[in-house]
Amino acid sequence: MADVAEKAGVSRALVSIIFRNQAGASQETRERVLRVADEIGYRPDSAARLLARGRSRTLGVMFTVQQTFHTDLITGIYPEAERLGYDVLLSGATHGRSEAKAVEALLSHRCEAVILLGPDAEPAFLDELGRRTVAVSVSRRVPRARVDFVHSAEGKGVRQAMDHLVELGHRRIVHIDGGRGPGSAERRRAYRAAMRRHGLQAQARVIPGHHTEESGIETGRLLLAERDGGRLLPTAVLAGNDRCAMGLLMALTRAGVEVPRDLSVVGYDDSHLSHLMPIGLTTVRQDALLMAEHAVRFAVERLEEREREPREAVLDPKLVVRGTTGPVPEGPGPA
Amino acid sequence: MADVAEKAGVSRALVSIIFRNQAGASQETRERVLRVADEIGYRPDSAARLLARGRSRTLGVMFTVQQTFHTDLITGIYPEAERLGYDVLLSGATHGRSEAKAVEALLSHRCEAVILLGPDAEPAFLDELGRRTVAVSVSRRVPRARVDFVHSAEGKGVRQAMDHLVELGHRRIVHIDGGRGPGSAERRRAYRAAMRRHGLQAQARVIPGHHTEESGIETGRLLLAERDGGRLLPTAVLAGNDRCAMGLLMALTRAGVEVPRDLSVVGYDDSHLSHLMPIGLTTVRQDALLMAEHAVRFAVERLEEREREPREAVLDPKLVVRGTTGPVPEGPGPA
DNA sequence: GCGCGCTACTAGCGCGCTCTAGTTCGAGTA
DNA sequence: TACTCGAACTAGAGCGCGCTAGTAGCGCGC
Numbered sequence A, B: 001m002a003d004v005a006e007k008a009g010v011s012r013a014l015v016s017i018i019f020r021n022q023a024g025a026s027q028e029t030r031e032r033v034l035r036v037a038d039e040i041g042y043r044p045d046s047a048a049r050l051l052a053r054g055r056s057r058t059l060g061v062m063f064t065v066q067q068t069f070h071t072d073l074i075t076g077i078y079p080e081a082e083r084l085g086y087d088v089l090l091s092g093a094t095h096g097r098s099e100a101k102a103v104e105a106l107l108s109h110r111c112e113a114v115i116l117l118g119p120d121a122e123p124a125f126l127d128e129l130g131r132r133t134v135a136v137s138v139s140r141r142v143p144r145a146r147v148d149f150v151h152s153a154e155g156k157g158v159r160q161a162m163d164h165l166v167e168l169g170h171r172r173i174v175h176i177d178g179g180r181g182p183g184s185a186e187r188r189r190a191y192r193a194a195m196r197r198h199g200l201q202a203q204a205r206v207i208p209g210h211h212t213e214e215s216g217i218e219t220g221r222l223l224l225a226e227r228d229g230g231r232l233l234p235t236a237v238l239a240g241n242d243r244c245a246m247g248l249l250m251a252l253t254r255a256g257v258e259v260p261r262d263l264s265v266v267g268y269d270d271s272h273l274s275h276l277m278p279i280g281l282t283t284v285r286q287d288a289l290l291m292a293e294h295a296v297r298f299a300v301e302r303l304e305e306r307e308r309e310p311r312e313a314v315l316d317p318k319l320v321v322r323g324t325t326g327p328v329p330e331g332p333g334p335a
Numbered sequence C: 001g002c003g004c005g006c007t008a009c010t011a012g013c014g015c016g017c018t019c020t021a022g023t024t025c026g027a028g029t030a
Numbered sequence D: 001t002a003c004t005c006g007a008a009c010t011a012g013a014g015c016g017c018g019c020t021a022g023t024a025g026c027g028c029g030c
Helices: A002-008 A012-019 A027-040 A046-053 A068-083 A099-108 A123-132 A154-167 A184-197 A213-228 A242-254 A288-304 B002-008 B012-019 B027-040 B046-053 B068-083 B099-108 B123-132 B154-167 B184-197 B213-228 B242-254 B288-304
Strands: A058-064 A087-093 A113-117 A134-138 A148-152 A173-176 A205-207 A236-238 A264-266 A283-285 A312-315 A318-320 B058-064 B087-093 B113-117 B134-138 B148-152 B173-176 B205-207 B236-238 B264-266 B283-285 B312-315 B318-320
Touching (some): A002 A012, A012 A027, A046 B046, A058 A068, A058 A099, A058 A288, A068 A242, A068 B087, A087 B087, A113 A288, A123 A134, A134 A288, A148 A154, A154 A173, A154 A236, A154 A264, A154 A318, A173 A184, A173 A213, A213 A242, B002 B012, B058 B068, B068 B087, B068 B242, B068 B288, B087 B099, B099 B113, B148 B154, B148 B288, B154 B184, B154 B283, B154 B318, B213 B242, B288 B312
Parallel strands (some): A058 A087, A173 A205, A173 A236, B113 B134, B134 B148, B148 B312, B173 B205
Antiparallel strands (some): B283 B318
């Protein structure tokens, strides 16, 4: 920068002004300085810039690698952040890299706010993070933590799915839950409520699971083993999310159970996996783009108006009926 | 930092030493300082640190959101980078965010090296980037660009797949290519060579495509339309990658074509999608972990020994036979 | 008693930039 | 002419660290 200033015959301050596109330099000088900078190959050092101005205008996003729904969200985060003049830094949690670590990385890179996609961390961790910086949690709601929330009305989504199944004649509807996964608790609760509302509380059954394909596969195996042991298969399964539904479908189809003839399956997310299944997965759509926009806006607004209280956005999900749900099989099911 | 120093009754320099895990502080002081820092919530500012020491020890990774294989790679990049003492920053290219933009973001955050996962950019762009900084390209080889390459021996992979198909009796084997996608050119070439080697050059057919599910679906539709127009379906398809294979499977299955009874399909990547298909996708495995490790190591070694010439790692892929390939159908195929 | 080497610690400059509080100068105004 | 004013520009402090060159204190051998 000093080189540029010297070579252009101006002060460093003026170079700074020009590179920040600020008023206070004549058009002529501006062009000259930019030309010189280009010759030298000068690019402002964002580290120094960041240090000097105290603000990074950077949002950190923590996500779980492999969660397809997260990539949908990220796609929406970039443009909205750019629109508001913010940079985005991504940090992935993987098997060997905890969420805490991923967040730590973001923070030490001076992200002003952190957007957590489907965080799996302790409420206390979230709350502390929320006090230390501006934080937004997407998909997971943690009641008393000091963070913004963006999630969908799980209850409504599950209700739509359940109504759809009941309307098709299903009674033995099982729910594979998502364990401690984001939204799981609400979905579980809504499933139980729906069963009750339809007078099916006696048949309600929640099988513990996770938001992974593996979990779907396992549950599929479990159900098949039970069937072989004489227990009736359910006629419909409400999976914890799409990935779980995919795993289940795989296990069942492999064993000769035909979907939706023998059994109906509903997923959750409408991650872009869903339309991939040969017959298309019936699922509950969460509008990733809208959720992403809300998350970014929440973060930025709290950043620019520091005293603002955290808010909560609850978006309405929507059942998308595709090929994995159908009328209940006629017979009482295989022996 | 000054606060920590004061509160712990030491100098800032000592705090610095302790946070850098350097020798020169007693165990006792070390613990006291760390305790105080924790209380205050102090965390070293990486911008300032970076500015002061001139090195960021940060690797930038550009990837394409939605490319499942990339998330497999990222999973491998983190631990290897950490092992070598480097931080990782992720920047995604999405539909509305070009690779150039994603890379620019990394550079302006002072990444010392950039690892590009399956870059789709112009050779000239890559070369220029490689001259400006240390760059590694994974999956895509660009002959004369000044960057390291890590990719798999596409030729070997394709050859294994083709041998497998021919052994099963297939003759009408079609290849959906990946357009300008990483590895596509090599795979295309290897496909043609394999057809020739098996004396099938007359039947060789490359259908232009992309590395997306949509492309697979489209090709499926195309083949079905051709069949309805009287042309024979191929008996086997070598897809450009797993996503394309998935799309193809979806389109075919939906139309009543049974895989592998009526038609065999081979993917490429063994991204973690592959084992999800009800019958499991036969595919060519690229070892993501190993590729990730190589990429990180290449970047770091060039960083630490600046005059080093860029290198190239070619890893052997391996055919994984699952459920989408089978013996050629007996008849000449449906009318 | 002296120098020696060692560990534990400190003073203070400088990294490349931004920003505040200026200065300079020429045109416009009373 | 004397003044004001705004546009164009500058000096220099300071952002939060790392690092070099030191000092203080202590046990050691001779």
